Amino acid sequence: MADTIPLGRTDRFLLKLESADTPAHTASLSTFKLPAGAHPGFIRDLVQELSEQAVTAPPFNYVLAQKGDTAWTVLPPEDIDLDYHVRHSALPWPGGERELGSLISRLHARPLDFNRPLWELNVIEGLENGRFATYLKMHHALADGAAVIGILTDSLSTNSDEPPKAPWARSFATTLREERESIQPPEQPAAQSLLQALGKVATSVRTRPASGFVGPFVAPKSVFNTKITGARRYATQQIELQRLKAIGAREKVSVNDAFLAILSSALRRYLQEIDELPDRPLVAAVPAATLRETQDGLGNSVTVIYASLATNLEDPVERMHVISESMRQGKQFISELNQQQIAILNGLVLLPAAFLNTIGGGTPSRPIVNVTISNVQGPRHTLWFGQAECEALYPCSMIVQAQALNITARGYRDHINLGIVGARDSLPSIQRLAVYTLEALEEIEQRLGL
């Protein structure tokens, strides 16, 4: 009899989110340098080499009997059509950021095939300056965005002497569930207790001092909180960590506060240009790992902090300080909540999507949050894929109904790598956000004389 693995509540919910308009997968885009003197068939040989490594590592061998299933079946390697999952692609000339973004947008829009294990790896040749890329896509019910990058980095090596190793053939180090389980969707059967707990959170929010603190439900209406369709736009950007550190040190704010400040500038300019900047400040959901007491003692826990992006203010330095204070108060607020309240606060991010995808109805008149902005640390040392040096690791997150934009960043070596995912029909030219982010960094450096 085949091995089966029951689906958790979050996984079942993520399968319910799956639709043609909201395919519920996340991905990781990585770029690599071709080794010196690589022959034209280098990528073809690499794809071949990967296709010969049998699928032995979970969850690459998990399959659903049907979409509504409540358990994964574990497939033996010979039942997995690896030539289907491992795909060789190419960029048209000149193979720049524009061509790469365009291909990733299309790949990210395409739903996974539910007749098979829910993942695909594209190996993409033709990047300018002697480079190639990989795009690893997995269903969110198998692994969250952080886990996809974790799986990928685990399969890379810290030295260039090892042969390239397929993520599905490796020994299993990454925890797939830890972060995801902490961001749980609202539990539908227990609507009563959900409402009670929501009430507690709402009361806590109302009784906070007004100075800079924001909670859920105070976000203004925005172009980001609309119904979305299936097509995507994708853009990337790299930011030198040292430049954010210099700003933080000068102004006594964290690197993440500086990061949020330049994104705030970019979002503000983008919204101004399409004449959609709300009067009230945008609110971002910022997932953050915090040290806190758990049942088992002290542990790492992921919470969502609701932060004002202060987009009502013009001055970027003033804005950064308001953001920083808002983050501080958000952390303070969370430290006073019990585990149940935190779980509910975290789950609120998915509430509109839950209603729109599984219950139906229009977009909520009151956004719970405007945009999700996530920034996770990553490996500081150089990683290798065989003899190919990894240049960058970009996240490529899921967006859901009523949340048309997701900005996720991941550290690698001395850079922060941004992956910006937007709904094509709601958000024109989101590539501009990537450009404006760097311009905002320069602007704030100039203001501070750095």
Added chain:
Amino acid sequence: MADTIPLGRTDRFLLKLESADTPAHTASLSTFKLPAGAHPGFIRDLVQELSEQAVTAPPFNYVLAQKGDTAWTVLPPEDIDLDYHVRHSALPWPGGERELGSLISRLHARPLDFNRPLWELNVIEGLENGRFATYLKMHHALADGAAVIGILTDSLSTNSDEPPKAPWARSFATTLREERESIQPPEQPAAQSLLQALGKVATSVRTRPASGFVGPFVAPKSVFNTKITGARRYATQQIELQRLKAIGAREKVSVNDAFLAILSSALRRYLQEIDELPDRPLVAAVPAATLRETQDGLGNSVTVIYASLATNLEDPVERMHVISESMRQGKQFISELNQQQIAILNGLVLLPAAFLNTIGGGTPSRPIVNVTISNVQGPRHTLWFGQAECEALYPCSMIVQAQALNITARGYRDHINLGIVGARDSLPSIQRLAVYTLEALEEIEQRLGL
């Protein structure tokens, strides 16, 4: 108020066939020679040039409000996101038939976005020997396979001096509906009269002499008549028309008979190799235009001829004569039917798909037909896409539940171009069919001393 166009019965039926496992679009793949001295940005400029030609020609500007809609809305050009529909793709090195087939398989498996007009054009660079390709995909409810090729050839020019013209910007010459309307699905509301008419056809079939004549419902069970999933395999082949003519002239059979004979050899060998050759001969549905009396006088009409492929016989020449006789009797049989009976005979090809997709249930225990093989004449003169010479036009047809294989051929200049579409999970390595077709041609030439 927006213009609307009601959907015909066939179009509504084709929308019902749409599912993740059976996306109901057809396509045309064309290959072109790059003009001498084309610079590396030639394709990029071509895509740009096409993207600047507004969508004015129906049905490129038709959209459904929702999938179950019964009318198209006609969109003004400014409401169509042409950068979405026109896509620039590339083949990995070395850009051979294998890489092209692999990309087309993936493109053909991907459903169209029902939020937009149901078509996409991919312009594909990187074919070996200084060539590029286009892949035009349209939903079957907008245009059938023959119409897609017709639309494409209409947009090409007979001389190389004209600038490249987008199919959606041209004056409208091709009839989109003529052929399709003649192959109508069984009408569901009038089940009673359908059954009566079916009875008539069945009686006609039973009362025919047994010598070579086959009708529907006599096909053996085969690996082609299974449930299919969404992934596809695609292969192409070119056959010199002159070689088929020589065989036909020598043996007093038609070019199409010779064509069916070599496909029969290829199918026979393929099935033998996977140990799936039925004892009884395979039956092919062969759409054919015939001259016949219509209500308005004599006219062109498309019918489906049911032909034995004589795959029970080993000798290719003997097999060709049985096929030829079966085709002759099939034509004779159809000439004796009235219009209603012909419509029903034609519609039978879609009956299992209709039941499986719209009514549900398993695959029929008795296949109505094993495989569809279509061969349509095409332009004899050279066509140009701007300064790029068109080398070949391949069809890329739809497959449906219980019909996992479709072989469609189109004439262009002095060649017949085959497009073979199969369900990936049902049919391994269908590229072999393309190879075996040419080997079968050589075999029969040797037998005849040609």
